[in-house]
Amino acid sequence: MKSRFLKYVKGLEPRGIQTTIMFSFSVISISIMLILGIVLYLRFSNAARQETIQSTRRLLEQTGENLEEYLISMRQISDTAYYYLIKENDFSTSGEDIQSRINLLYEANRDNLQSIVVYNSYGGLLAAEPVATQKENLNVTEQGWFQQALDEVENMHFSTPHIQNLFDDSTFRYYWVISLSRAVEITNEGRSELGVLLVDMDYSVMSRMLDQINTSENGQYYYLCDSSGEIIYHPRRIQISDGISSENSRMAAGYKDGVYDETFEGERRKVVVNTISYTGWKLVGVIPYSAFTYGMVNMRYFIVLLMLLMAMMLAVVNRIVSQGISRPVLRLNDSVREYEAGEKPEIYIGGPQEIRHLGHSIQKSYEQIEDLMKKIVLEQNERRKSELDALQSQINPHFLYNTLESITWMVEGERNDEAVFMISQLARLFRISLSKGRTIISIKDEIQHAQSYMNIQKVRYKNTFSVSFDIDPDICSYSTVKLILQPILENAINYGVSGMDESGEICVEGRRDGDNILLSVTDNGIGMSEEEVGLVLTDSTRIHKRGSGVGLVNVNRRIQIYFGNEYGLVIESEPDEGTRVTVRIPAVPYTEEGTKLLEEGRSE
DSSP states (O other), X not given: OHHHHHHHHHHOOHHHHHHHHHHHHHHHHHHHHHHHHHHHHHXXXXXXXXXXXXXXXXXXXXXXXXXXXXXXXXXXXXXXXXXXXXXXSBHHHHHHHHHHHHHHHXXXXXTTEEEEEEEETTSOEEEEESOOOBOTTOOGGGSHHHHHHHHSTTSEEEOOOEEOOSBOOTTOOOOEEEXXXXXXXXXXXXXXXXXXXXXXXXXXXXHHHHHHHOOOSSSOEEEEEOTTOOEEEOTTHHHHHTTSSOOOHHHHHTOOSEEEEEEETTEEEEEEEEEETTTTXXXXXXXXXXXXXXXXXXXXXXXXXXXHHHHHHHHHHHHHHHHHHHHHHHHHHHHHHHHHTTOOOOOOOOSSHHHHHHHHHHHHHHHHHHHHHHHHHHHHHHHHHHHHHXXXXXXXXXXXXXXXXXXXXXHHTTOHXXXXXHHHHHHHHHHXXXXXXXXXXXXXXXXXXXXXXXXXXXXXXXXXXXXXEEEOGGGGGBEEETTSHHHHHHHHIIIIITTSSSOEEEEEEEEEETTEEEEEEEEOSOOOOHHHHHHHTTOTTSOOSSSOSOHHHHHHHHHHHHHOTTOEEEEEEEXXXXXXXXXXXXXXXXXXXXXXXXXXXXXX
């Protein structure tokens, strides 16, 4: 019980508890920070994406309004030229006046215009500003803007960007224009006929408007196309015209105003579409998905820095919390270690309620363990004494009975000298046997006891066997349990040499072997089989031919009670060869302190 409790307490290492708490808190903190970081990044990323889309829509709307204002101004110029100059006058009588007024209109808007031209239905030039000479061999009726104007007389028509090539220019300078054409009613010599009014808008004006919004470095760009997908403006217009690049303008031309997801040439992107009124043109903003993360680099750095700061703060908090939790356990563990080391400290009782309860429980357990151990030791000592007394009572009456029987035979046979010798040897033997109530005696006294015993037996058996003692004097000062040789000698006589005719030999030897003392009794008697040897010390219930039959078993048990199970008797025997019984005991000096320890059963 005590060992299991101490193992439990040892398992409560404060470093292990603190490490476990810090590790658990760290895992939880890191998990929370990662989740928080991912959520923040996704929220910011989504917000940034929505903001990018919204800002693109606002920019498209603003740019679209600017384009619409510009186109409205061009429509107004066209309406002014038609309704106030062309429709109200006859070219045959007021041609110069019409030309002069067109000149005034052109001069007022020359920053946005390249030319204002009036043609009849056959392509004949009626008026033009600025004044220029039309190129020879030029068939105006084949021009797209001319044909569109006459095909749909009720509408105004805007062309795609092209180089103005109607007139000769002495400077050889030609400009990109967008032509606004419409069918007009011309009066010439009092007759009404169809004609075409052409207003060439300066393409650079629109180009500048769109160049101003194509300044992003994240891959985002804007372009303008007509309702059929023909490119009007594109930041990569030259590369597209040369076939180096391409644009999904025909798909965008079919979109209504709004935001669309599309994949073009393997790239995912958002497309924002805004329609220019009166023209059907589509102003398109293209946002590659890479643009959404382009602006998130600083946000990533911010989130990483925020997580590092949180990690540092959580590390400090974790350490404070873990120390606060583990400190009472550490102090409790220290007091338990002191107790385990043999001291008697007060078990620490403090900290949270659970630790105080544990301290009270440990203190109470230690007190109960000490009381229980004392009780167990007392019971064990009493039990050992009772068992030794029982064993001793089995040996002494048996030997005394045999000896007294021999003396009786001598007295009856009037062998008084032998009887006196026997009585004197018996007195010496009982003096050592009693030993003032002690069980531990010196090997010297045990050998003396054996010699007295064998002297009595030799007289009894009329010297039918011989006995020799070969004892190393150095071992005489060591301790042993008394009366361990007598039962062995008794068995050597009864089961070994008693039936032999004066040829029996018994030899008693004693020597030291390292930290052990070996005492052996050897006879040349009838011996035993291997099976009988195995039963001598294990089967105390078997019936023997002579004697009590329990002598060797008791000797072995007495030795093991005092010295441990690794000590005791070793029996070697061969049939018709003899038997050797060896006593193995530890080499414990025969001193007052050593004897006391052995008597109390605490020998090392």
